[in-house]
Amino acid sequence: MRLDERMTAEAIEQVLRREADAAYGTARSARLDGRLNQLAGWLARVAAGPLGPTDEAPDQSGQPPQESPA
Amino acid sequence: MSAPWELTAGEIVAGCRAGELRAAEVVESFLDRSARLEPAIAAWATLDPAGALAEARALDAAAARGDLRPLQGIPFGVKDIIDVRGLPTEAGFAPYAGRRAARDAAIVAQLRALGAIPLGKTHTTQFANGDPAPTFNPFNREHTPGGSSAGSGAAVAARMTPAALGTQTAGSVLRPAAYNGVTGFKPTFNWFSRAGVLPLAWSLDHLGLLVRTSVDAALLYHALAESVPESAPAAPRIGLVTDFLERSQPAVAAQLEAAAGRLRDAGARVEPVRLPVELDLLLAVHAVIMSAEVAAVHAEALNAHPDDYGPWIRAEIEAGQLIPAAYDIKARRLRRRLGAVMDRFLAGFDALLLPTASNTPPGRESTGDRTCQAPWSLLGTPAISLPTALSPDRLPIGSQLVARRGADSALLALAGWVESVLGLIPLPELDS
Numbered sequence: 001m002r003l004d005e006r007m008t009a010e011a012i013e014q015v016l017r018r019e020a021d022a023a024y025g026t027a028r029s030a031r032l033d034g035r036l037n038q039l040a041g042w043l044a045r046v047a048a049g050p051l052g053p054t055d056e057a058p059d060q061s062g063q064p065p066q067e068s069p070a
Numbered sequence: 071m072s073a074p075w076e077l078t079a080g081e082i083v084a085g086c087r088a089g090e091l092r093a094a095e096v097v098e099s100f101l102d103r104s105a106r107l108e109p110a111i112a113a114w115a116t117l118d119p120a121g122a123l124a125e126a127r128a129l130d131a132a133a134a135r136g137d138l139r140p141l142q143g144i145p146f147g148v149k150d151i152i153d154v155r156g157l158p159t160e161a162g163f164a165p166y167a168g169r170r171a172a173r174d175a176a177i178v179a180q181l182r183a184l185g186a187i188p189l190g191k192t193h194t195t196q197f198a199n200g201d202p203a204p205t206f207n208p209f210n211r212e213h214t215p216g217g218s219s220a221g222s223g224a225a226v227a228a229r230m231t232p233a234a235l236g237t238q239t240a241g242s243v244l245r246p247a248a249y250n251g252v253t254g255f256k257p258t259f260n261w262f263s264r265a266g267v268l269p270l271a272w273s274l275d276h277l278g279l280l281v282r283t284s285v286d287a288a289l290l291y292h293a294l295a296e297s298v299p300e301s302a303p304a305a306p307r308i309g310l311v312t313d314f315l316e317r318s319q320p321a322v323a324a325q326l327e328a329a330a331g332r333l334r335d336a337g338a339r340v341e342p343v344r345l346p347v348e349l350d351l352l353l354a355v356h357a358v359i360m361s362a363e364v365a366a367v368h369a370e371a372l373n374a375h376p377d378d379y380g381p382w383i384r385a386e387i388e389a390g391q392l393i394p395a396a397y398d399i400k401a402r403r404l405r406r407r408l409g410a411v412m413d414r415f416l417a418g419f420d421a422l423l424l425p426t427a428s429n430t431p432p433g434r435e436s437t438g439d440r441t442c443q444a445p446w447s448l449l450g451t452p453a454i455s456l457p458t459a460l461s462p463d464r465l466p467i468g469s470q471l472v473a474r475r476g477a478d479s480a481l482l483a484l485a486g487w488v489e490s491v492l493g494l495i496p497l498p499e500l501d502s
Contacts, residue, residue: 016389020392032388043354049404056403056407
């Protein structure tokens with residue numbers, strides 16, 4: 001599934017459901033109904049989150065770990 | 071004179087250092103109480119009476135030679151995803167039964183060196199996720215003790231131990247603290263080493279403390295961090311975050327507003343504020359990152375033992391495996407941006423004030439609501455929950471203070487002042 005900020009939560013849920021059917025079988029996938037609905041809502045919210053290419057602080061994950069006092 | 075099990079961690083250290091208490095009698099007292107109450111509370115996955123008593127006697131012998139430690143004689147419980155040498159780390163997962171740790175997790179080793187004594191392992195929800203633990207809430211057995219650090223919260227509330235270690239990926243230290251009527255402190259992300267702790271989601275997992283008072287939280291924190299306590303400001307600036315009040319049960323919101331009024335009367339500058347970012351976006355970013363990481367941590371073990379996983383965590387893993395990389399990466403980019411905005415916002419306050427949980431503890435089929443805790447796990451800020459109120463149906467309500475990253479000492483000092491103004495609720499008697 002490509003990231004598209006115009007995609008609704010319902011449309012994302014349909015894609016997730018198809019992928020769950022393929023990955024886990026329809027019986028198991030049916031048990032994920034509520035979770036897929038919830039996840040689709042979160043993904044739609046993240047996709048629509050305002051973010052330009054220079055809007056964020058640089059990624060620090062290549063830096064040495066922050067020194068902890070403990 | 072109080073029995074040792076009635077004492078806070080600070081009172082135990084003071085008694086031991088004054089020569090009025092021995093570590094062995096303290097440990098015996100908490101072990102006796104644990105044995106008496108365990109059938110009703112189910113807080114302990116493993117108790118280690120022999121090991122704890124041997125360690126306490128060794129500490130007493132050292133004390134007789136003048137070797138007194140900063141946390142002398144404080145028993146503590148350890149959530150059962152954190153290694154304690156010689157004891158099993160089972161994480162509520164049947165295939166891990168009897169899986170004994172060869173060495174202590176870093177924080178357990180630190181606490182031992184400081185004079186504290188591990189009593190045993192406390193029940194956790196499976197792998198610190200959402201399937202309820204077997205533990206009961208000491209305030210009312212029909213209600214959840216929260217999760218995932220259920221046993222740690224309940225054991226402190228039942229005074230089976232004066233302190234316990236917990237972990238938090240969404241709300242698992244703060245929420246059990248609120249639901250069990252005790253104090254919970256989650257320091258800045260990565261402040262306490264997680265070596266020897268089973269991961270749930272690497273970029274969100276925090277270690278934390280469950281204790282009786284903020285004074286105890288400060289005692290343990292400063293001993294672990296080798297830091298010096300600060301003083302609370304004379305007129306602290308506190309932001310009462312209305313976004314969370316709007317999501318809370320009326321009784322919870324009313325208690326927080328009453329607490330804010332009392333703090334104002336005591337000299338704090340309390341002002342209603344709104345978050346500078348959307349709460350729903352914070353929660354969505356947290357949930358996507360957490361689900362993706364939980365899925366990655368557990369992919370292989372789920373393939374090997376699918377039927378041993380609880381329904382909640384299994385669904386989270388299976389759904390999380392479907393998250394496309396582009397969404398996961400965007401969630402992580404949003405976290406950095408939201409973190410920068412929130413850092414600037416938090417710099418304007420000594421602390422934010424909000425409910426620890428949006429509700430009083432619900433029934434035992436769930437571990438409760440993470441809305442008021444997950445943002446601080448996402449952002450890595452320090453947060454503390456104080457047990458400041460009881461609902462009309464006698465269930466505990468927590469007040470939460472949150473500060474900017476790295477301001478742990480200042481937050482603990484402010485929490486001490488807030489505690490002195492608001493007071494703490496009494497813990498349940500349980501003996502009658």
